[in-house]
Amino acid sequence: MTYITKPKMRHPSLKTNKLGFTHRDYEGSISTLCAGCGHDSISSAIIQACFELDIKPHRVAKLSGIGCSSKTPDYFLGQSHGFNSVHGRMPSVLTGANLANRDLIYMGVSGDGDSASIGFGQFVHCIRRDVNMVYITENNGVYGLTKGQFSATADKGSKSKVGGLNSDSPIDLVGIALLAGASFVARSFSGDKDQLVPLIMAAISHPGPAFLDIISPCVAFNNHAGSTKAYDFVRAHNEAVNRLDFVDTKAEITVNYAPGSVSEVMLHDGSQLRLAKLHADYNPNDRIGSLTYMLKRAEEGELVTGLIYLDPNASDMHANLNTAGSPLNALGKKELCPGAKALDAINANYR
Amino acid sequence: MSNPIIAENDFVVKFANVNGSGSASANELFAKSVLRMGVPIASRNIFPSNIQGLPTWYEVRISGGGWVGRRGGVDLMVAMNPETWAKDVASIDLGGYLFYDSSRPIPASEFCDGVTAIGMPLTEICNAAYKDPRQRQLFKNIIYVGALTSLLDMDITELEKLISEQFSKKAKLIPPNQKALHMGYDYAQEHLSGICGLSVKRSDAVGDRIFISGNDAAGLGCVYGGATVAAWYPITPSTSLAEAFGVHCKKHRVDAEAKKNKFAIIQAEDEIAAIGVVIGAGWNGARAFTATSGPGISLMQEFLGLAYFAEIPAVIFNVQRGGPSTGMPTRTQQSDILISAYASHGDTKHILLFPEDPRELFEFSAISFDLAERLQTPIFILEDLDIGMNDWLCEPLSWNDSQSYDRGKLMSHEDLEEGKLFGRYLDVDGDAIPYRTLPGTHPTKGAYFTRGTSRDRYAKYSEDGSVYGDNMQRLLRKLETAKKLLPAPIRKDAKHSTRHGAIYFGSTTSAMDEALDSLEKQGHYLNTLRLRAFPFSDEVVEFINAHDQVFIVEQNRDAQMRSLLVNECSIDPARFISILHYDGTPITARFLSSAIAELLAGHTPMTEIAK
Numbered sequence: 011m012t013y014i015t016k017p018k019m020r021h022p023s024l025k026t027n028k029l030g031f032t033h034r035d036y037e038g039s040i041s042t043l044c045a046g047c048g049h050d051s052i053s054s055a056i057i058q059a060c061f062e063l064d065i066k067p068h069r070v071a072k073l074s075g076i077g078c079s080s081k082t083p084d085y086f087l088g089q090s091h092g093f094n095s096v097h098g099r100m101p102s103v104l105t106g107a108n109l110a111n112r113d114l115i116y117m118g119v120s121g122d123g124d125s126a127s128i129g130f131g132q133f134v135h136c137i138r139r140d141v142n143m144v145y146i147t148e149n150n151g152v153y154g155l156t157k158g159q160f161s162a163t164a165d166k167g168s169k170s171k172v173g174g175l176n177s178d179s180p181i182d183l184v185g186i187a188l189l190a191g192a193s194f195v196a197r198s199f200s201g202d203k204d205q206l207v208p209l210i211m212a213a214i215s216h217p218g219p220a221f222l223d224i225i226s227p228c229v230a231f232n233n234h235a236g237s238t239k240a241y242d243f244v245r246a247h248n249e250a251v252n253r254l255d256f257v258d259t260k261a262e263i264t265v266n267y268a269p270g271s272v273s274e275v276m277l278h279d280g281s282q283l284r285l286a287k288l289h290a291d292y293n294p295n296d297r298i299g300s301l302t303y304m305l306k307r308a309e310e311g312e313l314v315t316g317l318i319y320l321d322p323n324a325s326d327m328h329a330n331l332n333t334a335g336s337p338l339n340a341l342g343k344k345e346l347c348p349g350a351k352a353l354d355a356i357n358a359n360y361r
Numbered sequence: 362m363s364n365p366i367i368a369e370n371d372f373v374v375k376f377a378n379v380n381g382s383g384s385a386s387a388n389e390l391f392a393k394s395v396l397r398m399g400v401p402i403a404s405r406n407i408f409p410s411n412i413q414g415l416p417t418w419y420e421v422r423i424s425g426g427g428w429v430g431r432r433g434g435v436d437l438m439v440a441m442n443p444e445t446w447a448k449d450v451a452s453i454d455l456g457g458y459l460f461y462d463s464s465r466p467i468p469a470s471e472f473c474d475g476v477t478a479i480g481m482p483l484t485e486i487c488n489a490a491y492k493d494p495r496q497r498q499l500f501k502n503i504i505y506v507g508a509l510t511s512l513l514d515m516d517i518t519e520l521e522k523l524i525s526e527q528f529s530k531k532a533k534l535i536p537p538n539q540k541a542l543h544m545g546y547d548y549a550q551e552h553l554s555g556i557c558g559l560s561v562k563r564s565d566a567v568g569d570r571i572f573i574s575g576n577d578a579a580g581l582g583c584v585y586g587g588a589t590v591a592a593w594y595p596i597t598p599s600t601s602l603a604e605a606f607g608v609h610c611k612k613h614r615v616d617a618e619a620k621k622n623k624f625a626i627i628q629a630e631d632e633i634a635a636i637g638v639v640i641g642a643g644w645n646g647a648r649a650f651t652a653t654s655g656p657g658i659s660l661m662q663e664f665l666g667l668a669y670f671a672e673i674p675a676v677i678f679n680v681q682r683g684g685p686s687t688g689m690p691t692r693t694q695q696s697d698i699l700i701s702a703y704a705s706h707g708d709t710k711h712i713l714l715f716p717e718d719p720r721e722l723f724e725f726s727a728i729s730f731d732l733a734e735r736l737q738t739p740i741f742i743l744e745d746l747d748i749g750m751n752d753w754l755c756e757p758l759s760w761n762d763s764q765s766y767d768r769g770k771l772m773s774h775e776d777l778e779e780g781k782l783f784g785r786y787l788d789v790d791g792d793a794i795p796y797r798t799l800p801g802t803h804p805t806k807g808a809y810f811t812r813g814t815s816r817d818r819y820a821k822y823s824e825d826g827s828v829y830g831d832n833m834q835r836l837l838r839k840l841e842t843a844k845k846l847l848p849a850p851i852r853k854d855a856k857h858s859t860r861h862g863a864i865y866f867g868s869t870t871s872a873m874d875e876a877l878d879s880l881e882k883q884g885h886y887l888n889t890l891r892l893r894a895f896p897f898s899d900e901v902v903e904f905i906n907a908h909d910q911v912f913i914v915e916q917n918r919d920a921q922m923r924s925l926l927v928n929e930c931s932i933d934p935a936r937f938i939s940i941l942h943y944d945g946t947p948i949t950a951r952f953l954s955s956a957i958a959e960l961l962a963g964h965t966p967m968t969e970i971a972k
Binding site for chain 1: 624633634641649760799814
């Protein structure tokens, strides 16, 4: 709970990254979520991804809406500024923050209530606007903080903890992100850290809107038989289309892959993604193919995870708007104000 | 039968047209030509929420005396819309004039006694000269402007010059427009001379004043004030403000060498997203604004509470229109005062600015970013459709180069490095404004978590009642600091001492100035106070207390400013007499002077009874 201060002691054998930071330097406050909550695993994956990437924590801005998922930015990257905004409106706040300073890393954390219901419009629009960000939904199919109502991502026919059946069709956020033009789309499972960490690393390195839908079971309200967002169900129906390794170009390659099954994708910042294909016919650079494949598999009750789509030629909002290279929040009167003399000429135009 | 009105440089011409017929640019041409003759004007566009086919009016008040508000009444009606004929004719002052298209015979019963009808076969002349239907429509407008030039004894060379300027980029349109102008002028010279007793005489009363719309001036004010992020959603009557910002940015904010924009404009998916973008940008240190109208303010409520509570700078232009609901989207009102002052759930209170005209709107736009950053809270600029969408004759915009931007209490990397104590919600020096840090400032110091939930002075989550109360009290004290920084009210005392006061604000000002002048001529004296900001300063309370009765003029039904004054200043409501005008048209000097005169006649102040 938050009243417990985390001990600042550090074990001398803790690994440090290039910045000399340990894992602990990427942590936040102690989580107030339920024991076993999928969201805590995601926070821990974010911590690991940032540690591995040698990110300066203060160069990250964490933004969220309202809900269990939106509380989590408090639980990672304690040296980053965070903004727990309004229910469903994280995307617009993040967009504004990004406009103000293009040099930071923007991490938006949301949930299925936040993004698929109240903030559905903002979710779609920030993606179509090409905002350079990592957009994570911690998707558990229920409203946790209000104790177990179905969310819009709950599958039709899935059962609530108290026995009710969901009669509404689900919203597939991955499908929507693909349609809205996201240039990086992935799905993962909070219980599969090996898959999740490299995906988060790749998403951070991606120079455009990177969307990650992470199925994250709610142990309190949606982890029972009949739920399609329960640990057991997801484990049984998880179909990973690829395995991802995030490769720092300077690091030694240690993992062996069967010949022909690996493709490498160069990212904007020079790092590479190594993609181990688990399905020979799956091409993550084909938006339409990805969407079709995912929909087919969903019909068969399988949940496609992994890197679903990547556009290596992604653009971002600042490029679209042709904004200045230096952050807008760093410009002063000298750069921004045309001055009194120019105003004389302007006045003359109105006579 | 009354005598026809004889007036020089002091009358009202009203054009009744069908919208989408090209009349607007012809009517503006007429208005500008009067200005070019050195005679002040006040123009008002009264238009429908429609693109083509509905009635629209344009009023040009010609005032050698320099009154720039709406006077009321019509001396010359240019009746070009058969649909509104009866109402238009009936609205002409006794002794006034009716200019109409006499191509088709109109029965005598359609005219009005006491009004001089001036017929001209406009359609006939036009159809004889042009074959193309669109040309017929457009040039008909220019032909009647030509005729007016003759009727009002104006200098046609000013119109010729204006046409050449207007079409300087499409030079081939100049000769046909000049031709149409002369077609009307020549006909009127030959057939209509001496009929109209109204005339425009060259003067030098305009001086260096400019003719500009409020939204245009506000867009420019945002450029001068250093706004870099604008987010908005299209809504009349605020759309032209966001668009003007874009136009001025393209001229003044594109880096000459890099060809990069030193601004970013987002047309958001709705007003909620628009204010969200502004809050995100403000949180991250950019000067950001949104422009909207009443319905947008309604949608932004939740976010506005967050910005108040989490103390994030934001500038919101509320270009007020007729409400509630969709109301009268193209008509003016001052009816969003309360929703802006107390925007959002819970205990909130916001800073409001009330500009009187485009010039002051420019000034307020520019300083609002300083105020927002200094006070770390939303600043509302409450203008209205009347100021925003009409061209006003006003003093030139001015700028002081020596004044720098006030970025407020921002803790830098150096401050943090030196070990300065940082508590995001900690009042270190008694002005109730805490220091803030921007994301990315320092690797190990100054990071904090922003939330709309209660927290302590160091931004740590807390639901402790005393911690919450402490913060809420500081937010109130912050508004006390604000009072010292906001534009002060402007008091004007009458020539003779009086126990009567009048309070007014915003777009009412120009009409009120004229009404006061006319009341004074009738022997009625009033001290006045023009409000320019909320929360109200002590001067406002002093003014009210110094008078037995205070008239309060507002353009809304519910006397919202009066409610705000009663509520915020603990004033006995009986001291106020409300004068309300809310039919959607801009308030007029005639309405004000007669309303106040009537009330004064029927009213005996308590002090006089005591004597």
